[in-house]
Amino acid sequence: MEWLFEPFRHEFMQRALAASVLVGFLNGFLGAFVVLRRMALMADSLSHSLLPGLALGVLIFKSLEPAGLFVGALFAALLVALGAQLLSRSSRVKEDTALGILYTVAFSLGIVLLSFVKVRVSLMHYLFGNILGVSNQDLWVAFGVSVVVLPLLVALERPLQLLLFDPAVAKSQGIATGALNVVLVVSLVLTMVSSLQAVGVILLLGLLVSPAATMYLLCDSFPVMLWGGGVLGVVGSVLGLWLSYWIQVPSGACIVLVLGGMFGAAFLFSPRYGILIRMFRPKHFHEESLSRWRGGDGEAGH
Amino acid sequence: MSEHSLHVKDLTVSYRRIPALHHLSFSVPCGQCVGVLGPNGAGKSTLLKALAGLVEREGGSISFHGREVRGPSKEFAYLPQREMVDWDFPATVRSVVEMGRYLRLRWWKRFGREDGEAVDAALEAMQLSPLENRQISALSGGQQQRVFLARALAQEAHVLLLDEPFTGLDQVSQDALRTLLGALKAEGKLVMVSHHDLASVPELFDRVVMLNGELIAAGPVSEVFTRAHLERTYGTRVFSGVSHGMAI
Numbered sequence: 001m002e003w004l005f006e007p008f009r010h011e012f013m014q015r016a017l018a019a020s021v022l023v024g025f026l027n028g029f030l031g032a033f034v035v036l037r038r039m040a041l042m043a044d045s046l047s048h049s050l051l052p053g054l055a056l057g058v059l060i061f062k063s064l065e066p067a068g069l070f071v072g073a074l075f076a077a078l079l080v081a082l083g084a085q086l087l088s089r090s091s092r093v094k095e096d097t098a099l100g101i102l103y104t105v106a107f108s109l110g111i112v113l114l115s116f117v118k119v120r121v122s123l124m125h126y127l128f129g130n131i132l133g134v135s136n137q138d139l140w141v142a143f144g145v146s147v148v149v150l151p152l153l154v155a156l157e158r159p160l161q162l163l164l165f166d167p168a169v170a171k172s173q174g175i176a177t178g179a180l181n182v183v184l185v186v187s188l189v190l191t192m193v194s195s196l197q198a199v200g201v202i203l204l205l206g207l208l209v210s211p212a213a214t215m216y217l218l219c220d221s222f223p224v225m226l227w228g229g230g231v232l233g234v235v236g237s238v239l240g241l242w243l244s245y246w247i248q249v250p251s252g253a254c255i256v257l258v259l260g261g262m263f264g265a266a267f268l269f270s271p272r273y274g275i276l277i278r279m280f281r282p283k284h285f286h287e288e289s290l291s292r293w294r295g296g297d298g299e300a301g302h
Numbered sequence: 303m304s305e306h307s308l309h310v311k312d313l314t315v316s317y318r319r320i321p322a323l324h325h326l327s328f329s330v331p332c333g334q335c336v337g338v339l340g341p342n343g344a345g346k347s348t349l350l351k352a353l354a355g356l357v358e359r360e361g362g363s364i365s366f367h368g369r370e371v372r373g374p375s376k377e378f379a380y381l382p383q384r385e386m387v388d389w390d391f392p393a394t395v396r397s398v399v400e401m402g403r404y405l406r407l408r409w410w411k412r413f414g415r416e417d418g419e420a421v422d423a424a425l426e427a428m429q430l431s432p433l434e435n436r437q438i439s440a441l442s443g444g445q446q447q448r449v450f451l452a453r454a455l456a457q458e459a460h461v462l463l464l465d466e467p468f469t470g471l472d473q474v475s476q477d478a479l480r481t482l483l484g485a486l487k488a489e490g491k492l493v494m495v496s497h498h499d500l501a502s503v504p505e506l507f508d509r510v511v512m513l514n515g516e517l518i519a520a521g522p523v524s525e526v527f528t529r530a531h532l533e534r535t536y537g538t539r540v541f542s543g544v545s546h547g548m549a550i
Contacts, residue, residue: 159404161404162401165391165401166387166401168386169379169380169381169382169453171355171356172355172356172374172380173374173376173404175405216392220392220437221392221393
């Protein structure tokens with residue numbers, strides 16, 4: 001069993017483990033909303049637009065203090081999110097196009113700003129993250145975000161479920177759908193900012209979407225998808241971290257590869273929605289259609 | 303008309319300043335199945351959405367059981383067209399019906415026995431009990447429509463607003479749905495249905511509301527479902543919207 005625990009005797013690995021658990025769960029949990037509301041493109045855009053915020057944070061606070069980065073990134077991402085809404089509502093341009101324009105502009109602005117930064121900052125660091133380098137302060141940020149976002153989403157689970165499944169009915173029941181959307185986007189941005197150190201701008205999306213998409217192929221229940229996504233996020237992150245130690249590869253990429261592997265397995269072998277099972281399963285609910293025929297009222301009468 | 307009725311007075315709704323419904327006034331008693339008829343763009347869906355509080359009204363009033371209805375109300379259940387929702391959503395028949403209870407519950411309250419019983423009763427009434435654990439994407443069109451109805455029953459709504467429920471259903475499912483709607487109106491519910499198949503109107507509805515941007519006629523099928531009204535609704539397309547700056 002030595003090989004199992006050996007990596008976690010180092011202090012930096014202990015911090016990385018704590019970060020994997022926190023960030024893995026938060027992303028896996030929130031991912032369900034992103035998958036079901038088809039916000040993956042938006043999430044990707046937002047993650048890229050964190051960059052100018054980070055650069056601004058560094059410029060203003062002259063250091064890599066997580067608090068400064070946090071505020072800057074939050075500001076930039078919200079600006080892009082709200083800007084896209086504004087553009088799409090006030091012109092004929094649709095929201096995905098608006099996001100595409102705004103986030104590439106923001107990303108480019110980030111690259112330009114970073115070139116003015118005096119502090120030695122590696123662009124690679126923000127693009128791909130480094131979970132081995134998380135500080136205690138980073139951990140506190142991730143913890144703080146979890147403590148705010150998770151209870152909020154749990155408390156709002158019922159209205160959110162209705163919003164995701166049937167927005168018209170949610171609205172007709174007096175649910176403030178606009179406010180709920182804002183809650184979702186803000187939770188998303190907070191989660192991303194807290195995960196940045198671990199996986200970076202580019203790989204964030206995998207951590208967010210893969211566990212939820214895997215659960216989506218495995219279950220037929222919204223709460224199970226939420227909590228299961230969180231658990232898969234933790235398992236994948238910790239496993240990825242552990243593997244990266246032994247194989248000596250970048251940890252963020254390794255985590256996303258493990259999560260991708262989990263999704264691939266579900267895609268192939270899911271008992272209900274896997275493609276293998278579909279190949280070998282009869283195409284109809286036989287008993288039901290037979291009973292309809294015998295009853296003389298075949299619903300498939302066309 | 304008695305207290306147990308829905309009154310619409312001078313209802314006007316516009317989308318981006320283009321008027322969709324003009325000064326609509328009619329009344330319908332509860333315990334009826336009402337067809338909302340009219341060509342595409344006549345405002346059938348808009349009327350249902352306005353009643354459900356989904357679109358803002360520019361003017362006019364709606365009252366139910368003698369009480370003014372100002373916005374979204376739990377007395378009204380809106381049932382969207384089936385293709386408006388994602389049937390791949392991770393949910394079983396039962397969990398969709400449970401959504402009807404959500405808004406009666408405060409967020410910190412757990413799902414109680416009373417809620418469970420209401421869901422059971424709604425499933426039973428819509429003959430969905432054997433299917434309660436089935437994933438919703440594995441349902442036929444008629445069954446999906448019944449899931450929506452069961453959710454509205456669990457919500458204990460009195461006015462059911464169905465957007466094109468019969469579209470895409472075969473004859474058997476259509477008959478089944480008609481029987482269920484009949485049972486609901488016998489309980490005193492008011493069922494309003496937007497519909498475009500004119501041939502089936504007499505067998506499906508007690509009353510009709512005929513629309514073409516404005517009200518053409520409203521009343522019992524035997525009285526107002528006439529050739530003259532049909533021509534004005536569909537045929538010559540006389541449309542007062544022209545004077546409001548709308549080109550056709």
